[in-house]
Amino acid sequence: MDSYDGKADTGLGAGVLCGIGALSLPYRIVAAVMLAAIGILACAHLAMVFLHVAPSNTLSKRHAKAVNAWVYPEFEQNWKLFAPNPLQQNIAVQARAEIRTPAGDRSTTGWIDLTALDIEKIRGNPLPSHTTQNELRRAWDFYVNSHTEDNRPNGERGELSEQYIRRIVMLRLGSQHDGGTVERIQVRSVTRSVAAPAWSGEKTDTRPYYRVLPWWTVTAADLSDADRAARDDRTEASR
Template structure:
């Protein structure tokens, strides 16, 4: 039973939920809470932003990366996108990634047990280091860097005529000579090393098969003078 007072505060369009009925689900937040037309518009807008962002990052990457076939082919398009608003004053690799294979080789003059002096063949020291570290789970730091850095030290402190530029040049000669002697002496336990000579064999990395770029892959040698041990 109810009385007229029970209707106070109730709207004629409101209905009390039936006992035991589940409450209506809460409205979803974000894009999921929008109606279908608005969800479509929001999805298209987000897709356009994602495409624009990826395109921009791709252009910036090609601009700061070392020159390659793709950046050469589309250089005008890339520059048109980058300049002037998105100009970059840095490069991904500085100054440029190495595009040459440089091997350090050595040979020696050895006096044998009979007193005869003979020159050995050239030994590819860089190839020996590569074989020692290839497939190794714990490659030697010395094998990876000693010879390479010694050669860089030498070339950076000598002119094109292999003349040293000050004390650092003479120090680099002593360092490189000591490395070569340590590598060659165990090969001739019955002989005596008299002199050693080193050289570099430089070969450009060939262009990929799909590239139209031509590369001179001839090996060029830089021979150092004979050094007395």
């Protein structure tokens, strides 16, 4: 008869431990400290994002500077956690340019619908780029949210949002356009409410509403590296 010593056969050798338990005491302490630090960092991150997306309250107002410093730009959120607000308007961003020809004549282009150009690239494309889908739209939201109705900056990020819009427009237009040099640009938005479905019986004002920004003189900071180098070359050649 086989003897039975009362010990269950676990399939593991005697004294074999797994995970942190297999480490020596100093290493277990280090691992525990690291896990605790990661847990604290994760909780802090969730708290910051929560305060950022939550409705305005005493705590979020008191620590707004710290929250914004943590969230922007890597963890920016553009939706509200407790009150998602579906879009009910179509907003198109358009630009026009003042051109100086080699002969010294000046002319102004018509309005160029930059949003429509992006939509053309998206329609029928199963994998449109993130830039085409979001760059212009998010840049315009950034500008509107950091400026008053009369286009005055309402915070520290106002100047940055203006520089961002100018750079995007110049990337789309290029420093050379219609056979001349772009010297000034102007941007506007065209907002139209989405019409209510016919069966709803609601009446919606679908007339376009415009927000026109002032003319901006193009500077070297608004140009891409390639356009800046090309402009410098033309300047040297004209001397």
